[in-house]
Amino acid sequence: MRIIPRIDIKNDYVIKGINLEGLRKIGDPKSIIENYSSDYADEILIMDSVASLYGRNNLFDFIEEITKEIFIPITLGGGINNLRDVEKALNSGADKVAINSGAINDKKLIKEASRIFGSSTIISSIEAKKIDHNKWEPYTNCGREKSGLNLIDWIKKVQNDGCGEIILTSIDNEGTENGFDIDLLKSTYDIIYKPIILCGGCGSVEDIKYIKENFDDCSVSIASILHYKKTTIKNLKNKLVL
Amino acid sequence: MKKVCILDYGMGNIRSLKNSIKKIGYSTVFYSDKNEINSNLLIIPGVGAFNSAMNILKEKKIDDKIKTFLTNKDNNILGICLGKQLLYTKGSENGNIPGLNLISGKVDIISDIKNYKLPNVGWKKINVKKNLGKFGFLTEFNQQKFYFIHSFIGKPNDEKNILATSEYKDINFCSVSSNHQNLIGVQFHPEKSGDVGLNFLKSTFENLN
Numbered sequence: 181m182r183i184i185p186r187i188d189i190k191n192d193y194v195i196k197g198i199n200l201e202g203l204r205k206i207g208d209p210k211s212i213i214e215n216y217s218s219d220y221a222d223e224i225l226i227m228d229s230v231a232s233l234y235g236r237n238n239l240f241d242f243i244e245e246i247t248k249e250i251f252i253p254i255t256l257g258g259g260i261n262n263l264r265d266v267e268k269a270l271n272s273g274a275d276k277v278a279i280n281s282g283a284i285n286d287k288k289l290i291k292e293a294s295r296i297f298g299s300s301t302i303i304s305s306i307e308a309k310k311i312d313h314n315k316w317e318p319y320t321n322c323g324r325e326k327s328g329l330n331l332i333d334w335i336k337k338v339q340n341d342g343c344g345e346i347i348l349t350s351i352d353n354e355g356t357e358n359g360f361d362i363d364l365l366k367s368t369y370d371i372i373y374k375p376i377i378l379c380g381g382c383g384s385v386e387d388i389k390y391i392k393e394n395f396d397d398c399s400v401s402i403a404s405i406l407h408y409k410k411t412t413i414k415n416l417k418n419k420l421v422l
Numbered sequence: 423m424k425k426v427c428i429l430d431y432g433m434g435n436i437r438s439l440k441n442s443i444k445k446i447g448y449s450t451v452f453y454s455d456k457n458e459i460n461s462n463l464l465i466i467p468g469v470g471a472f473n474s475a476m477n478i479l480k481e482k483k484i485d486d487k488i489k490t491f492l493t494n495k496d497n498n499i500l501g502i503c504l505g506k507q508l509l510y511t512k513g514s515e516n517g518n519i520p521g522l523n524l525i526s527g528k529v530d531i532i533s534d535i536k537n538y539k540l541p542n543v544g545w546k547k548i549n550v551k552k553n554l555g556k557f558g559f560l561t562e563f564n565q566q567k568f569y570f571i572h573s574f575i576g577k578p579n580d581e582k583n584i585l586a587t588s589e590y591k592d593i594n595f596c597s598v599s600s601n602h603q604n605l606i607g608v609q610f611h612p613e614k615s616g617d618v619g620l621n622f623l624k625s626t627f628e629n630l631n
Contacts, residue, residue, distance in 0.1 A: 182544050217616070222545055222569075248441050253569060253614050273437045275614060298434065298470035300541050300571045344541055344571075375539050397539040 181392050181422060182222035182399035183413050184255075184377060185406050187213060189239060190229040196407050198355035200307070200323035203229070206407045210246055216406065219413045223253040225278065225347070225377075225401050231259025232281060232321040240272040247273030257305055257347075262286065266293045270301065278305040278347055281320035283338065284327045294342030303377075304338035305347040306331070314367055323351040335368055345375045347401065353381030357404050360387055369395055377401050385411065385419045392420055426627065427461035429488075430454045431478050433504060434469030442613035446624045455482035462497045463630060464488070468504030472513035472529060472574065475504055476521060485522055492524065498604045498630040499524075503572060506599065506607030510576045525601055527578040533593055540573040546610070548586040548597050557585055557600055559629040566618050568610035570597075575609060604630070 187209060188195050194206040206212065213224055228237045237259035247254060256269045257278030269277045283289045283304060294302045307323050308316040308331055316331040327334075335346065348368065350361035360381045369376070378391060379401035388400050405411055416422075426443050428436055430452040440450045453459045466488070468475055479485040491497050501509050510521045513529035521529065532542055550564040563586075570588070575595045578584055585606070586598035597609045606626065612619035 244437075247438055248445075251438070251442050251445070251614060251619060252616050253571075253611075270435050271437065273435070273441070275435060275438065300543070300573075301435075301469060345543065373536070373539055375541065375543050396537075399544070 181388075181420070182377070183388070183416060183422070184223045184225050184399060184401045185216040185221050185413070186225045186227065186379060186401045186403045188227045188229045188403070189242070194407070195229060196355060196403055199351055200354050209242065212407075213246055213250060216413060217250050217252050220417055221252060221413050222399070223255060224250070225255045225257065227278070228256075228258030229322065232324075235259065236261070237265060237269065240268050243269070243272040243274050255303060257303075262289065263293060263296065266297055266302070270297060276301045276303050276344070278303045280305040280307055284318065284320050284329065287337075290338050290343050291341035294344070299342045300344040302343050303345045303347055304343040305349070306334065306338075307349045307351050308364055309351040310364070314363065316364055316367070319351060323354070331368065332371060335371060339372070339374055343374060345377060346372060347377045347379055350380035354379070355404060356381050357383030359383055360391060360400070362390070365391070365395060365398070369398075375399065385416055388416060389420060424627070425449045425451055425461045426463050426465060427451050427453050427459050428465045428467060429484070429505075431475070431482065431484060433475050433478065434467055436467055439465065439467050439502070439613045442620060442623060446620050446627075448627060455484055459487065459491050462494075463627060464491060464497070464499050466499060466501045466505035466508060468502065468508065470504060472504065472507055472515040472521070473517060473519045475508055476513070476519050479508070479522070488522060489524070492604060495604060499606070500626060500630070501605075501607035502613070503609060503611055506609050507574060507576045509599070509605065509607050510578070513574070515574055524605055525576070525578055525583050525599055525607070526580060527576055527583070527599075529574050529576040531573060532575050532590055532595060538591060541571050542573065542590045543571040544569070545615070546570050546588045546590070546597070548588050548610070550586045550598070551584065554585055555602065556629070557602075557606065559625050560585055560598065562625065563618070563622055568608075568612065568615040568619060568622070570610045572609055576607070606630070
């Protein structure tokens with residue numbers, strides 16, 4: 181299991197919201213990322229929170245800067261809308277890109293990007309909102325807009341199209357620290373044959389422990405408990421025997 | 423300042439590799455079909471599919487250049503990830519494709535068991551073998567963790583060519599291989615393996631040069 185801090189960046193600040201909304205400033209992105217990197221983060225997930233507002237990712241220069249000093253895998257997401265964006269992200273030093281809205285708007289993007297840049301560099305980021313009993317819908321633009329897609333069909337498609345991993349975010353649990361959305365994971369786990377990165381809601385080491393003990397090949401992406409200094413990655417890894 | 427040459431053939435992110443090499447005090451030059459290998463240490467990086475990579479190497483006649491380079495015993499090659507896989511006789515990704523054939527062996531999918539989610543991604547220990555001669559410096563990295571991301575793995579025909587192994591679930595695979603002369607291949611990404619990875623690169627460059 182990998183522990184992957186998620187860094188949402190808006191206007192040069194790391195920010196944190198609840199349900200992907202209501203933003204609070206946390207601090208300087210570079211020093212926070214350096215801190216997590218030396219605190220035994222397995223990878224870093226960096227999301228441009230204002231990408232949908234500007235219609236593009238604004239962090240390429242930032243990635244170029246930090247990868248001179250940070251030597252663990254970096255995934256960049258937010259506003260990756262076409263092959264040119266994927267190329268720019270990788271050329272700036274990102275190892276992988278996370279694509280959500282861009283893939284929903286252009287249904288060929290994941291397939292083409294995987295073929296050209298290699299399957300292992302393309303992560304399908306899925307932000308799911310519960311719409312009924314045991315039913316979720318992928319949303320776009322930071323959890324603001326419905327896609328009209330069926331979650332299960334969408335997962336099958338992105339896998340078929342060759343994505344290397346899947347980030348599965350629960351919009352309902354995101355930022356709440358009430359625990360991961362276990363129902364969401366249970367209802368999708370058996371059809372997913374790619375490594376999963378579960379995101380949204382982690383509030384304690386117990387939340388991660390439950391995932392580790394019950395779901396093979398599932399990693400977690402966490403933010404609040406690290407940003408608010410409730411624990412460290414080293415501490416989590418010690419407790420989880422990772 | 424010592425110089426390391428990185429093969430630039432359009433497969434994967436070479437910026438991180440360049441940054442990591444710079445970080446440990448070496449300068450980098452790139453080699454493509456348009457120039458020469460301007461160092462006695464060549465790194466073959468790579469992310470992507472075996473067949474696409476071999477097509478490019480053949481098309482640009484880089485494969486012959488690599489083989490010629492290696493005939494000089496003062497020259498060394500480090501293959502990383504896909505760059506390690508290309509060293510073998512053949513690969514089964516998207517067909518049965520001939521590789522560089524510098525190490526006798528075959529590249530296959532790690533496992534076709536359906537429940538095994540691939541790629542294998544994350545930090546894994548390497549179990550370094552004993553009595554490695556020229557490659558004895560690897561011992562200091564025994565049981566250290568490196569970052570892997572791969573679905574395929576090269577398996578040498580001769581057990582001797584396995585310098586270290588790693589585990590993915592119940593599968594023990596070859597994570598470092600060599601021809602025991604001037605060629606070493608690593609399945610993990612040292613340039614993405616934090617301080618351990620940087621030390622690995624440094625140690626490798628010092629001991630191979």
